[in-house]
Amino acid sequence: MEKVGAVMVVGAGIGGSQTSLDLADSGYKVYLIESSTSIGGVMAQLDKTFPTNDCAMCIVSPKLVETGRHQNIDLSINCVIEDVSGEAGNFIVKVRKKSLFINPDKCTGCGVCGRECPIEAIDIFNEKLAKYGATSVKYPQAVPLLYAINREVCIGCGICYGVCKAKAVEYDREDEVVDINVGAVVLSPGFDEFIPEEANLYGYGKYKNVVTSIEFERILSASGPYSGRVLRPSDGDIPEKVAFLQCIGSRDYSGVGKPYCSSVCCMYTAKEAVIAHEHMHQIKPTIFSMDVRAYGKDFDKYIIRAQKQYGVQYIRSRVSSIKEVPETKDLRLKYETQDGKIIEEDFHMVVLAVGLNPPDDAKYLAEKFGVELNQYDFAKTDLLNPVQTTKPGIFACGAFSSPKDIPDTVTQASAAAGCVNQLLYEKKGTLITEKSLPPEIFVRGQPPRIGVFICHCGINIGGFLDVPEVTRYAKTLPNVVMSDRNLYTCSADTQTIIKEKVQEYNLNRVIVASCTPRTHEPLFQETIREAGLNRYLFQMANIRDQCSWVHMNDWEAATNKAKDLVRMAVNKARQIEPIERIKLSVTPKALVVGGGISGMVAALNFASQEYETYLVEKEKELGGFAKHIYHTLEGADIQVYVKELIDKIKANKNIHVFTEAQMENIDGYIGNFKSSVIHGEKKERTEFSHGVVVVATGAKEYQPKEFLFGQNENVILQSEFERLLNETDQIKNKKSIVMIQCVGSRNDEHPYCSKMCCAEAIKNALLAKELNPDLEVTILFRDIRTYGFKEQYYRKAREAGVIFIQYDENNPPKINSDLKVEVLTPRNDKIYISTDWLVLSAGIYSDREENEELAKMLKIPLNDDSFFLEAHVKLRPVDFATEGVFIAGIAHCPKTIEDSISQANAAVSRACTILSKDEIEAEGKTARIDITRCIGCGMCIENCAYNAIELVDDRRFGTVASINQVLCKGCGACSGNCRCSAIDILGFTGEQIFEMITGRI
Structure with a gap:
């Protein structure tokens, strides 16, 4: 069968969106199929992300908008896969597009129908902590911004039909069934959370102040049920003592939960504790954990920061029971400390860190697409090709193949696209549509007509300064012809509003006062370009990072500073001019x-x-x-x-x-x-x-200076131990082996986890026990970090008789010349072990x-x-x-x-x-030489890190500097060091900067 240059992506969370964008940008037609009524998945529900504590919606929204408006991504929501046939390179997928009972071609997303709907339904996006109308949109920044009628609760009163000016409400609108021909499929349906109510765990569902981690995310969120204020569901009070319980539904062999580790809970719990304290300084978080599995890049640093900067307390214990105090609705936790004491302690609120389950429709999807699931009902993939399912041409990414966090999901999403490229590369570009943009509006010589859009960003900005006042103030500034405020300026509907305002007011400059241009400037530049303006006729004022976040305790000062930042942006906007991008050929x-x-x-x-x-x-x-x-x-x-x-x-x-x-x-x-x-x-x-x-x-592998390594031949590294196990039979003559974890990791010199050491130690311990069943193997550890499905091997090691003893980082094991190991346990017991080999789990550096x-x-x-x-x-x-x-x-x-x-x-x-x-196209903001001022001193050449400047002979002005616009990155080093003020950066000219400074004065 002939291959097809199109790909279907099933599931439009952050993973599916990333896969779709990579494939569409690589020359494929993409059909993005989503089962809910909008894209974004679980990431859209989160309040913040670690380790930067960025607003989750703020950083994901531009990507969702980009996905929704990409000319080669055909987005379908509220869909079900009904049938699949064909083979790798050529599949036919039958998709049922379930009716929204609102015509998506007519709906403008105005929201009148939702506001007028008299029926209340449970808000699933807010985890049942709030309600919305039977006619609703999933969340405020939803992509696509289409309303839908929930026919399960709709009473058919007809109000929405009557108030809809677009006549988009169609009660009799039927489902649509389509056959889609694609060359490959990527499955990214995400995951579902473990539900503790079904297992009757810790009073969840019975005690109002026991909530799950995803519910707590919505409580923290500016768009959540309490507008970002941390309040108890029972009475609306601020909970001063909040307990976070780890491993709820994970690492559980009782049959209630799942036996694997969910990989993400330790870190999202630390983040939630930090953000809760940041939102309400009186909150004192306590985290009850078994192992703290902070195995990712800079994760350990975040844990240390949570403890030292935010006062987050860690208690290594599994809570045995929770009982509600009837009079106060507080929660009494019973647990055992590491030194054996039984403690009962009251908390105002409890957050259960629930694990990640395979999606509810995993078996259904597996059956339809003909792929196998593993023993936990996640997609079964090839370990050495982690996105390849058991069926050629069908790939899986993200949490559908195993529990994983956002960076790993995004990486796997791109990896899936990379493997699709290998399969279909011959068909690149055969089905795509080139993007059509309107001709640029000529603005040179015309007086500035500036539009200013101020963002509330939920409460990230609006909770700390007076956005309406800043909006009113912006209208008073010279050349500002309109000023407006939006709940979320980065949302899809606001992009439409910006384009409409450009036309309505004949704007030739646009300012957005919101968050950082690092993540959002490209989004807004593309929006105004679609409206007909040159993308560089845009300016941002960062009133979040530079204002609301740093002055969150001073409303008046933050408001005044926001006005200053907007005024400075307006002053600069009056001076900005269109900039042309350079087109570059590509060496393939x-x-x-x-x-x-x-x-x-x-x-x-x-x-x-x-x-x-x-x-x-x-x-x-x-x-x-x-x-x-x-x-x-x-x-x-x-x-x-x-x-x-x-x-x-x-x-x-x-x-x-x-x-x-x-x-x-x-x-x-x-x-x-x-x-x-x-x-x-x-x-x-x-x-x-x-x-x-x-x-x-x-x-490199760390070469230890500690534990007699290099001084005693029986002190070896895990890599050498692995070689001895596989190439010699020396292990059969040994009686005892001791392994020490975190050697060269998680210390002052290398303050990070090396991620693979725990798995390597357990792998070698299991093989050693297999080769010599009578061998005594002891592993001395700080935390065992067998995340994900690796947890099963930790259990197998314990069952095989491998002994695990925890040690404290401040009291590492001591070794004498006879390889007698002394370790101090958390209960302050000293244990002495004589060993034949001391095996060090050396870190990566x-x-x-x-x-x-x-x-x-x-x-x-x-x-x-x-x-x-x-x-x-x-x-x-x-x-x-x-x-x-x-x-x-x-x-x-x-x-x-x-x-x-x-x-x-x-x-x-x-x-x-x-x-x-x-x-x-290359970036347009590059350096420009005024050769009438240049004296050819060459100082700019010395300061250019990109070798973009050279001296040339000009027949009129002699030796002058010349800039290669393609090599130039617009960093400004040359401009800042030019003694003659002969160099400007397009978009940051001296005149523009001067006007900004004048605006501040």
């Missing part, structure tokens, strides 16, 4: 730096799409750190896998491999890089051009010097631990701020092999959004 080739698993997977993905690829490895052989790993905890044979990858690379004509290689130089910009590499025994030099770069340089050198070449940042720093921790986890450069593997942060594989495919997917195009 890729450079991959690093030949470990991540680099090899990325190179093979590029090459399978016929992109010529240069793979650079510093060692003599490919394979990286994986050469020292024999099997994963789950049993995958890594030695065989690595050999297969190397053989495929050697046989692929599209891959040029350089070993014993060092990058000499990388110059250029997105779509057009030029690099040189020194390689081989003879140190040959090779130059080549390419359009994108994937950084997959890996990391970055190659600081190598990373710094590569970072300078590519102009990409490192974090405090010298791992590469992504563009956005949640929504751009494989991108760099430098366009055209992407990250994969443990050069980003410690991670497992399966995560590295996902990130490699994700990096390729993101890169293909560039390589699939013949040309791209």
Whole structure:
């Protein structure tokens, strides 16, 4: 069957939206199918995200709007999959589009029908903590903004029909059934939360002040039932003592919950505790946990910050019971401390950190699409291709394959798109529609007509300053012809409003006073461009980060400062002019730096799409750190896998491999890089051009200075222990082995978790017990972090007789020369263990010097631990701020092999959004030389980090500086250091900055 250049994505949460955008931007027609009445999934319900504490809706809304208005994404809501036929490359999917009883082509989202509806229904989005009309929209910023009638509660009174001016209400509107022809399918239906009421746990459903974590998210949210104020459901009082209980419905072998770890609960609980205290300073959070599984990038730092900065208290205990105090509705918790004491303590409110279950329709979807589920009813995927289901052409991403957080979901979403690219690359561009934009309105020489849009952002801004007053003030400023305020300016309906206002008032400048331009400026620029304005006739005033958040305790000062920021933006807006973007051709080739698993997977993905690829490895052989790993905890044979990858690379004509290689130089910009590499025994030099770069340089294993390592031959690392287990029979002669966890991790020097150490220790412990059943294996740990489905192996280790003893970070184990180990337990008991081998679980650390050198070449940042720093921790986890450069593997942060594989495919997917195009547009805000002032001193050349400036001879003015607009990033270093004021940055000229300063004075 002939392949089809279209893809269906089932589920439109953050994962499905990311997959859809990657595929649509890579040249495919995308059919995005959502079962509810709007997209966004669970992320749209969250209040904040960690570790930045950004407003969740603020950062996800631009992506949802982009998804909703993309010309090559066909979005269908309220849908059910009815039938699937065909094979990889050519499927026919029958979809039932259930009626909204409102015509989506006529509905304007005005909301009159919802406001006039006399019937109240339970608000599912607000987790049943509020009510809304039988005619409603899912949430205020919903994409698409379409109202729907809930016929289960509608009484048919006809009021909505009567008040709808668009005549969109159609009570007899029927379902529509369509057949959709696609080449591949990505399943991303998300997850469902564990419901403690069904298990009668901790009084949930009986005691009003016992709520679940997702309910607490809605309580915290500005758009939630209490407008962001933390109140008790029973009486509306502020709860001063709030208890958070971990592992509700997870790590549970009783049959009530699930036996696996839900991976995300430890961190979202820490975040909720922090944000609760931030919202109401009198709140004192206490978290009851077993292990604190803060295994992600900078997660441990967030836990420490929660404890030290916000006073969050951690108690390592599982609460045995909760009883309500009838008179006060307080909750009495009974628990045992680590030193054996039984405590009863009253709290004003309890939050249950519920786990992640597979979606309710998992079995239905699996049956329809012919894919298998695992023992927990999540999608069964290949460990070494984590997005591939058991059926070719059907892929899975996000929490449908296992519980995971937002960055891992977004990474897997891009990885799924990357694998679809491999399957359908020949059909790219065959079914897409080019975006049509209106011609730009000519504004040069015309007096400024400025429109100002002030955002409430729920209570993120509106709760800390007087937005109506700021809106009124903006109307009084010169050249401002209209000023308006919106609950959420980044929502889809407000984008429509902005375009309408541009036409209505003949605006030629637009200002949005809301949050940060880092995440939102592209959204608003695209909106005004769709309205006919040049995208650079736009200005933002950041009255959230720079005002409401830093002056949250001073209403008057925050309001006055917001006025100042708006006035400054207006002053600048009067001076801004249209800027033209430069179109660049794209070199359809890729450079991959690093030949470990991540680099090899990325190179093979590029090459399978016929992109010529240069793979650079510093060692003599490919394979990286994986050469020292024999099997994963789950049993995958890594030695065989690595050999297969190397053989495929050697046989692929599209891959040029350089070993014993060092990058000499990388110059250029997105779509057009030029690099040189020194390689081989003879140190040959090779130059080549390419359009994108994937950084997959890996990391190192920590070489301990502690625990007699290097002094006693029987003190070894886990990697050496694994080799001995797999290549020798020495283990059969041993009687006792002790392992020490967190060696070189979670300390002052390396304040992060190395993520893989717990799994490696348990893997090797299980194999050691299998080879020598009489062997005594003891693991000394701080927290056991076997997240997700790895939890089952932790249990297997305990069942096999592996002994786990916790130690405190302030009292690490002591070792004498005879390998006698002394460990102090949490109950202050001293335990002495004699061991034949002391095995250290050494952490992962970055190659600081190598990373710094590569970072300078590519102009990409490192974090405090010298791992590469992504563009956005949640929504751009494989991108760099430098366009055209992407990250994969443990050069980003410690991670497992399966995560590295996902990130490699994700990096390729993101890169293909560039390589699939013949040309791209470069940023317009670049430097400009006034050669009448330039004296040719060359100071600007010294200050330019991008090699964008050179000295040239001008026949009129002699030697002057010349700027390559393509190389220039508009950083302003040249302008700031020019003694003659000969350099301006378009969009930030000296005159514009002066006007802003004048506006502040």
